[in-house]
Amino acid sequence: MMWIIALALVFVAVGGTVTALTTDPERQAVTLSLYGLLLTLLFFVLSAPDVALAQLAAGTVVVPLIVMLAVRKIRHVREGAEDAARAERERDEAARAEREVGEREVPR
Amino acid sequence: MSRVVRMIVFAVGGLGVAVLLGAAIARMPHFGSGHHPYRTLAVAAALARRAPNAVSSVNFDQRGFDTLGEEMILVGSVLGAVALLRPAHHESERRVPRGGRVLPATQFAGYALLPVTLALGLDVVAHGHLTPGGGFQGGVILATGLHMAYVAGDYAALRRLRPVHWYSYGEALGAGAFVLLGFAGLAAAGAYMANVLPLGTFRALLSAGTVPLFNIATGCAVACGIVVLLAAFLRQELLIGEDER
Numbered sequence: 237m238m239w240i241i242a243l244a245l246v247f248v249a250v251g252g253t254v255t256a257l258t259t260d261p262e263r264q265a266v267t268l269s270l271y272g273l274l275l276t277l278l279f280f281v282l283s284a285p286d287v288a289l290a291q292l293a294a295g296t297v298v299v300p301l302i303v304m305l306a307v308r309k310i311r312h313v314r315e316g317a318e319d320a321a322r323a324e325r326e327r328d329e330a331a332r333a334e335r336e337v338g339e340r341e342v343p344r
Numbered sequence: 345m346s347r348v349v350r351m352i353v354f355a356v357g358g359l360g361v362a363v364l365l366g367a368a369i370a371r372m373p374h375f376g377s378g379h380h381p382y383r384t385l386a387v388a389a390a391l392a393r394r395a396p397n398a399v400s401s402v403n404f405d406q407r408g409f410d411t412l413g414e415e416m417i418l419v420g421s422v423l424g425a426v427a428l429l430r431p432a433h434h435e436s437e438r439r440v441p442r443g444g445r446v447l448p449a450t451q452f453a454g455y456a457l458l459p460v461t462l463a464l465g466l467d468v469v470a471h472g473h474l475t476p477g478g479g480f481q482g483g484v485i486l487a488t489g490l491h492m493a494y495v496a497g498d499y500a501a502l503r504r505l506r507p508v509h510w511y512s513y514g515e516a517l518g519a520g521a522f523v524l525l526g527f528a529g530l531a532a533a534g535a536y537m538a539n540v541l542p543l544g545t546f547r548a549l550l551s552a553g554t555v556p557l558f559n560i561a562t563g564c565a566v567a568c569g570i571v572v573l574l575a576a577f578l579r580q581e582l583l584i585g586e587d588e589r
Contacts, residue, residue, distance in 0.1 A: 238376070285476035286399040289468070293484035298570060301491075305577040312581075 244278040251275075262311075265304040272296035394543045395473045395552035403478065404558035408537040411558075412522060415565060419519050422569040429576040437583045446497030454496025461489030469563035473552040479562025486563065487570035499582060508575045511568040518565025525557055 251271040258264040272295035279288035345353075373379045390401035403411050431437065469482030493502040529538035537554075544551030 286397070286478065286481070289477050289481040290484070293481055293488060297488045298484060298574070301574065302577055305581045309577075309581045 240281050241278075244274070244281045247274045248278050261307045262304065265300040265307065268303065269296050269300040272300070391546075393539060393552055393555075394546045395555050396547055397473055397475060397478070399476070400473045400478045400555055400559065401552065404473075404555045404562075405537075405539050405553070408526070408558065411562070412526060412537070415519055415522055415562060418566065418569055419515065422515065422573045425573055426576045429580050431584050435584050437579075451496045454492045454494075454498075458489060458492040458496075461492055462486060465489050465563075465567070469559055470549070470556070472559035472563075473555040474547060474549075479559040479564075480566050482559075483563040483566025484570055486567035487574065490571060491574060494578070499578070502578075506571050506575065508572060511571045511575070514568030515565050515572060518561050518563070518568060521561040522558060522565065525554060525561060529554065 248271075251267075251274040255264060255267045255271045258267045272291060275295060276288045276292045279285075279291055386402050386406060387398045389406055390396075390398035393401055393405055395401035395405065465482045465484075465486030467482075468477035468485055469479055472478030472482065490506055491502065493505055526537040529540050530536045532538065532540040537558075539553040539555070541553040541557075543553050550556070
């Protein structure tokens with residue numbers, strides 16, 4: 237029995253490290269979910285099925301889903317802001333070009 | 345506060361936590377030993393109240409007041425998250441997007457598992473005092489079960505399946521029932537959350553006194569709370585966009 241617990245602990249240690257070292261938050265939501273699954277395994281092996289069930293439902297499904305949705309929303313907002321900034325820059329450039337053309341035409 | 349002062353405050357606090365934690369861990373029973381004073385007392389008390397799942401007995405009977413606090417934390421967090429996620433003044437709701445590409449196998453699995461997951465959730469709530477699980481676990485399973493419709497790629501069906509208003513009432517109802525059940529114990533036996541109902545026969549569906557009722561109240565509050573929470577996140581992600589300027 238002891239070696240199963242040791243194995244589960246090693247899995248959790250590896251899973252936790254991988255999750256912490258995943259830099260892209262969108263991928264991290266997936267590794268977090270897998271890590272949750274490994275934790276579930278550990279709790280089950282340590283004869284705590286109640287906690288394992290709670291971990292499985294909350295930590296493997298709900299929390300990663302919320303993280304994923306939040307990350308995607310932030311990305312959309314950023315993309316929206318970038319698009320707006322680019323449109324403004326283009327408008328400014330067009331206005332400047334028009335002005336330059338106008339200045340060149342004045343002396344004539 | 346300057347950086348140096350902050351580091352000093354952190355060092356003092358961190359040292360205190362480390363010392364106390366070290367002292368507590370040093371006095372813990374050894375890993376895997378048979379000496380568990382809390383378990384011995386809790387399991388005996390659970391069996392005396394005819395609740396085979398000792399964890400549920402601890403959660404909803406022996407130290408139920410803690411669970412009331414946890415329940416209120418959940419309700420409060422859902423409330424806070426939903427308040428933060430409401431559309432800002434420069435945002436407005438879009439039309440429900442048409443589903444993108446979903447693999448037929450995913451679609452089938454989503455629809456096939458929807459009723460199965462809901463049944464499993466109800467089972468985990470109803471048998472919380474008998475087998476592993478209970479109101480919290482069953483509630484989360486119920487909430488995720490509904491979202492199988494979303495996994496199947498049908499956000500419109502999910503919206504029809506969960507009119508969010510009803511679920512926000514359900515969350516309040518579950519949390520309120522929990523509080524009132526506690527007061528029922530106070531009125532009948534003079535102690536908040538006292539287990540006043542007949543204990544019934546060991547391992548029967550209707551046994552362990554008030555524990556199944558607390559499980560159902562918690563299951564209702566948790567399932568509805570998580571549905572409301574996920575609904576707010578999904579709405580932000582799928583429906584709400586910046587206004588055209």
